Amino acid sequence: MTPEERLRELAIRHAAFAWLDRQRAAGHETFTQQDTTGLSLAGETIRLMPTQQGIWKPGNLQAALSFRTVYRSDESLRPYDDNVGGDGLYRYKMRGDDPHHYQNRALREAMAEQLPLIWWQGVPGGYSALYPIYLIGEERADLQFVVDIDAVPQPDIAASQVDIELDPSYREQLTKLRLHQRPFRAAVLRAYRTSCAVCSLRHSDLLDAAHIQEDGAGGRPVVTNGLSLCKMHHAAYDRRIVGITPSYEVRVNAAVLQEVDGPMLRHGIQEFHGKRLMVIPERRAQHPDRLLLEARYQAFLDAS
Ligand SMILES: [Zn+2]
Incomplete structure (x- = not known):
């Protein structure tokens, strides 16, 4: 990716985050496909959410922009906890079993270029957006990426920007709390x-x-x-x-x-x-x- 291409990737992502911020400020926290299609951002018409598959790379970008995890009511207890590693960081599974599938390559590109992504987390009635998230490592043998959500602003956790080295078990608790927080907030505010x-x-x-x-x-x-x-x-x-x-x-x-x-x-x-x-x-x-x-x-x- 050339520096110009990377700048364009960043411009679209920042415009997407600003759009999401405005939606949230207006009380809109649960998103559907339709809500996030045909948006005009940074001079491009763009869709923010994948249609079928879990990973989304728009045709006019080179790196993945988002991925999503589905809502399962029977798993609603703690759907993300099984995927948190011993270091306390979340693992996102690659698509299929070929690490070179084009969608996995698109995620790898976002990792290599340190581009922020959106994670759509399934909630009743749609998806809650977690952003900006970063992919900071790959465990190819296990067909998974290591996800960093530390940069995500937290609505309810005070003093989230801790600059100290986190103990892995504490980080694990924090990661689980943060992974559930957005979907929980979206579902509760919608219900009320x-x-x-x-x-x-x-x-x-x-x-x-x-x-x-x-x-x-x-x-x-x-x-x-x-x-x-x-x-x-x-x-x-x-x-x-x-x-x-x-x-x-x-x-x-x-x-x-x-x-x-x-x-x-x-x-x-x-x-x-x-x-x-x-x-x-x-x-x-x-x-x-x-x-x-x-x-x-x-x-x-x-x-x-
Ligand atoms: Zn009150």
Whole structure:
């Protein structure tokens, strides 16, 4: 690839990421084929997602632009965990068993040129986009590439840019957490119609997908273990200031209920005490799991 060709590859990729950023800012986190076809980016008409196969190299590019992994409801527990190596990094399987298949060559080209890619992760109703990701190694005997997702901005993990050498087991945990985070967020926000369950705020930039059973306690990244919460209600839920009963009612910590503060505390927290959740998913199968809520509510009571 000449330096000019590489620049063109980068320009299209950066335009694609900027397009995805804008979609997300507008609350659009689950994408279909159709959404990502016929886009006009950096002076080219381009499609961002593969149609049939797992790997996508547009005709006007020399290196792969994206790949995708499908959603499987029976695997929804931890679909990516089996593919994380002992170094804590994810492995993406090549297409077929020929490392020289043109699609595998396109991935190798992206690796050699250090070009960022998009990973489409299957979620109910479409795909969530993980980007920018890089391929940083190849294990040809095992027909797989080593994937680096450290450059992906994280919506809910604070201080993700750690510059220290990561212990492999810690990196493994971090990788698994990050691989599940985007699909989990996309699925939860979609189920809750991009609103806070407690206050119905609809500003996607201010919404998180909160776990009911916390990730560190083995909570699964599935919609029934999730609640779409605004930043404030998420923090209040995590700090046991707000609890949610198994019958979907909001409770406020007794001490906080007595506090006198400004309008944020009054209207943002205290007034929700005793109210039902304002938003729950339309589909019954996506409602928050009552047993998980009960365990978490008990922890709220214990902290009060
Ligand atoms: Zn809220």
